Amino acid sequence: MKRMILTAIVTVLLAYGVATAAELKDVGTVEDIKVSGATATVVIKNKSGKQLTLKINDPLTVDKFKDHRINTGEEVRVKYDSATGECKLLRKTAGC
DSSP states (O other): HHHHHHHHHHHHHHHHHHHTEEEEEEEEEEEEEEEETTTEEEEEEESOOEEEEEEEEEHHHHHHHHHHOOOHHHHHHEEETTTOOBEEEESSSSSO
């Protein structure tokens, strides 16, 4: 019985790890912003020099681009899906 429970727990943990393996976090500088209606595309250059092109679908984040609360040259923290390029979180690192 204990072995069966342990096997079930290990299986669940492995399945969870595989499901979230594509979600990555990074910090970088905003290089380019293109707003198109309710979505935006942002190019971020991380500290190692790699450029990330991310799709933004969150209306609050898109409004921050439209209102110029987030501009090119600013450092941001992102959480994104590496398989689809969809950004889950984009915030300034400098705080207020």
